[in-house]
Amino acid sequence: MTAPSGLPDGLTTRPLTLADAESVHAVIAAEEEVDLGEAEMTLADVVADWQRPSYDVSARTIGVFDGDRLVAYADHSDVDVAYAAVLPSYQGRGIGTAIAQWLQATARAAGSIRIGTQVPQDSAADRLMRDLGYEARWTAWDLELPPSSEIAARPLPPGFVLRDAEEADRSSAWTLIEDCFLEWSDRDRMSLDDFGARVWGRPGFEPWNLRLLVSPDGEVVGATHVFLAGGSAYVARIAVRPDHRGRGLAPSMLVDAFARAREHGADRCYLSTDTRAGARGLYEKVGMVVASTWVNRAIAL
Template sequence: MLSPVPLLPPGYRSRPTTTGDIPAIHALVTDCERLLYGRSRSDAGAIAADLTRPGLVPESDTVVVHDPAGRLVARAWVDRRSEVDVHPEHRGRGLGSALLDWTLARARQAGTDRVVQTVPDADTEAVALLRAHGYAPLVTAWLLEFAMSAEPEVPDLPAGITVRPFAAADGPAAHVLVQDAFDEWQERRQGYEEWAAHTVRRPTFAPQRSALAFAGDHLVGAALALDDPGTDEGYLEQVAVRRDHRGRGIARLLLRHSFRAFHRTGLRSCTLWTHSDTGALDLYLRVGMTVRHSSTVFRKDLGV
């Protein structure tokens, strides 16, 4: 069965995404972020990792759009989750609506029962477009910031806990820890290869700024850090503590270790994302983080 094709405005053409498109997609996403936030924070590694999601077939589940001059000006992909980006200079021409229609048609063809898409709350046009297509809010996500004018203080270690930076052999144990911790709210467990592509194998992964907590020889907590090229801040991709060691201050300890490590490289802020299903917002606010901006994860049930 042939995959659906986006019904684009005259002069635009589409094709499936290839790995060679990653730099141009990164530039597109960066321009979209700068329009909304005045800065960019995406990296090419995250885009490459999305294209290797288990079950995603680039030939049928992805699309890039070129304008009449041959410039890549929009992209979309769908595999339970979906993303649609249209360059600011090409908005208002029907590209976003055409690509959103394409994601839904492809999801239905694949037998997917629902699709979710995350949209910044500041992007009011995109929010209105999703609502017009029958999407409903699912969860709220926040980008939190920790400002570091002075070197952050690190609390004392809880009894029996040691902390050290991430080492090359820690990947499998960190994967199990994160998946166990995230089981409470994530839709599915990620296999090691998928998880690693988004974290420890990202070109921007920062092992020396990623803090791990141990009880004896057992990993009980992790804060996995990324460098944020082109910015003056660090980023924490994932923070997790084993359930039987929560309430002991381990998360706060790991956060402060990573904050301090970033500060010692000359950075003066560190950010991370969390969302309402995790229940972690209050923890981050108590540590001294503040909300920079928010997004909403929207869901559309397809009745498949």
């Protein structure tokens, strides 16, 4: 692995390992606190992503160190997906440019034809990527259900049931969610093992984190993945089979996820969506409001 070029004198680099996850999270959190006012990414998010069976942490990451302190990192997470962060106190020194060039070279060597990432709109990272020629692909939003909001009941149609997924349901849940997300997402299908690493293999997973919607004939026709992130709950995935849409099922599933999360101590519920999915209006109808706006930027290799 070639080290990034153009770094300030005195900084060193090396590939990262799972043991560095806590330090990486600290860098991400520091950047988010400046850009968003609070940290949203959790340590479990980093671990769940890095423990995917298909992923080789040391081959796909680089850490930038000032002595023993991690001050920046870059991660070629998937074919055209990258993540990076620089401690705010180290920004403006050319580190972001250096690791962006490293990510492009790493992705190109892996056969990727483009590389990009999603960053808070008008953040330092957004401005840097724009200056480096990264073009906007889509706009995304984090929406939240404010802590003071009442959760209005959304009864399901007769015969439909929401329940926790069991181990035997995992393949069905994976198939349904991936089928739905691939309707609008330009990527390859995630393997069951990689999906599981991010869902039931996620640190702290409990049965209520994966909820299934079952039709009167016993078929799984919807699924919701929700988990706690500090004092908040994040709805990471929600999907309804196409032949059951338009019946008000998704709002009922969301309300169920919010209620389960509050039962487990969450004082805030949030999720992410973007212009490709066209679902922002659905979330606003159940009382969610935009908390932050993001831009997904990419560059051709």
